[in-house]
Amino acid sequence: MGNDTKTDDCPIRPALDLRPFASALHHIEQGEPEKVDPVDVASELREREASELPPELLGWLCDYLEGSIETRGRKGESPLERRVIGLHAAHSYDAIRKAQNGDPDALPEAVNIWQSWASETEDSYSPSEAAWMVVSCMFYGQPGSHKKLRNLAGAARSPIGKSARK
Structure with a gap:
């Protein structure tokens, strides 16, 4: 087995690599969530395909973050x-x-x-x-x-x- 990243026939890999999300996480931790670019987050999610999310949910989440899904209700005040x-x-x-x-x-x-x-x-x-x-x-x-x-x-x-x- 050694330093291999797999055990028998099950590869060990994280469900989601957080390095691409470092900028978003930094802004959230600093109390500046408004600086998180939702389009960048969606792009990273699409590229890395979070394996724990069903594909339909992943697609919807990315579409929502990119602003292509209309939400109900009155938009917030500027x-x-x-x-x-x-x-x-x-x-x-x-x-x-x-x-x-x-x-x-x-x-x-x-x-x-x-x-x-x-x-x-x-x-x-x-x-x-x-x-x-x-x-x-x-x-x-x-x-x-x-x-x-x-x-x-x-x-x-x-x-x-x-x-x-x-």
Whole structure:
């Protein structure tokens, strides 16, 4: 037997050689999955044919990674859309907070909106959270997305290219 790579009639070889995937693995380990090129991964999978995957699944996975399979549902928001929504949400939030605080410079529309919601939110939530819930209702018709809007607003208010957290 010696240093042979086979035993009797069963060759020993890994199901998948990971060296071609080193770049993708590096990006994933560094917390940068958006830098993984799915077309390169698909190319490597097609070339190396992962023996543990059924051929139909391998073909579908590669087609999906290459973008030739339509997925259902709404496409995600682009970075520009997220920034615009975040800035709009931040300005709406600021207007509602002015109305909450009785600021004489508050927009009349914000005062009307806040007055219609005040009785439902004042006792149960902090003023800030209540304002975000109102903004969520303005944007999405329900208060359940207020944390998403708060995060989008925080990201939009931070300088471009900088993380809101340090």
